[in-house]
Structure formats: structure tokens, C-alpha cells
Amino acid sequence: AQKITQTQPGMFVQEKEAVTLDCTYDTSDQSYGLFWYKQPSSGEMIFLIYQGSYDEQNATEGRYSLNFQKARKSANLVISASQLGDSAMYFCAMRETIYNQGGKLIFGQGTELSVKP
């Protein structure tokens, strides 16, 4: 069964510095997708970035990049030049795609990021 693990319950980063949020996953499938979501204190879930298992390059979206290491089964989120507005809970999620399985996402436990001024 697939599983997502985020081992950092909370992290602090200084404003304008870069931060890496860890995510490891477990799946027996060769085809899958990895997602990161942001949940600010207001509660909504905001999609940040996607990486497919067959994508050769790491995904990037503005200040967000995904450090994908397939052999190590890790999909870490890197936020460059942190801003105060980046303070939020961050969730890593995975979708197994080979049989689609209803398109559902399996989520990790989340990492709460606090950006210090």
C-alpha cells in the first residue's frame, strides 16, 4: 500500500532564506504523481506543485521547486527566499496512476512552517 511520510512536524526559517521540507513515499508502482499543498491558517488547501514519476527534470513553480530523488523515494519541497506569507502547514501527497484508482490522493501528516522576520 502506498504511504507518504513527512518527518518534520514543525520547522522555522528566517525570512529571505531557503528551506527544504522533507517527504518520503512508498509505492510498488512505477507510475505515480507527487503533489504539494499549502494550508495557511485560514484553512484552505492551495495546490503548489506536481511531479510525475517519469518526469526527468525536477518541477519548479516560481519560488517552489521539488527535489525529486526517485531511487531514494523522496520528493522534498524547496522554498527559496522565504516570505512571511509562507508560514503555513504544508502537505505532501501521492497518487498512484497505473490503475488510476479513482484519482485519489494519499496525504502525509504535514509540516508546519514558521517564517521568522
Next chain:
Amino acid sequence: NAGVTQTPKFRVLKTGQSMTLLCAQDMNHEYMYWYRQDPGMGLRLIHYSVGEGTTAKGEVPDGYNVSRLKKQNFLLGLESAAPSQTSVYFCASGRGLATGELFFGEGSRLTVL
């Protein structure tokens, strides 16, 4: 630009009462989902639907029922609420594409006393 709308946003129930959470999406998505979020446990899938008239169980389906009578709506029911069902509930929808993200509602906070 509504996207995914959940009602109600907040509800307090007594043990044994019943209620229904309504999710509506205006993006013509085939797939819809109900998750619950509890501290330290991330989001866990309760039930999902891959199209009008279909439903399937997720990771934590016990104590909940769902219906998808119309494509745009996905209802989550609690027949006899228990304190363990105190949680924040999120509805989500998607196109069913392997690469596509899910679009989430704003969440519904339910407290069972």
C-alpha cells in the same frame, strides 16, 4: 468563481444526532472526494466518487455515508454522530487526470459533543 463550495462551514452536534454536509462544484469535474483532517494525521479519505451515481469507500469510511445523485453535488452523511467524528471535513473535486491536482473546498468544522 465559486469552485468547490461546502455547507455548512461550522456545526455543533450532540452525540447520536444526524447531519449532512453538502459539497457543490461548478467545474464539471467527474471525480469528487470527502476527506477529514485531524491534528498530526494529515488528510484521510472517507469516500469518493468517480461519476454521477457512483460511490466508493476510502481509508476511513465507517460511520459515514455518501451520495452522488447529481454530477455537481457530493453529500456526506453522519447517521449517528460520535465524538470521534469531531474533525474538519474537506470536499475536493478533480478531472480524473493522472497529472491533475484536486481542488478543495474551504472546509467544514464539525464538533460532536
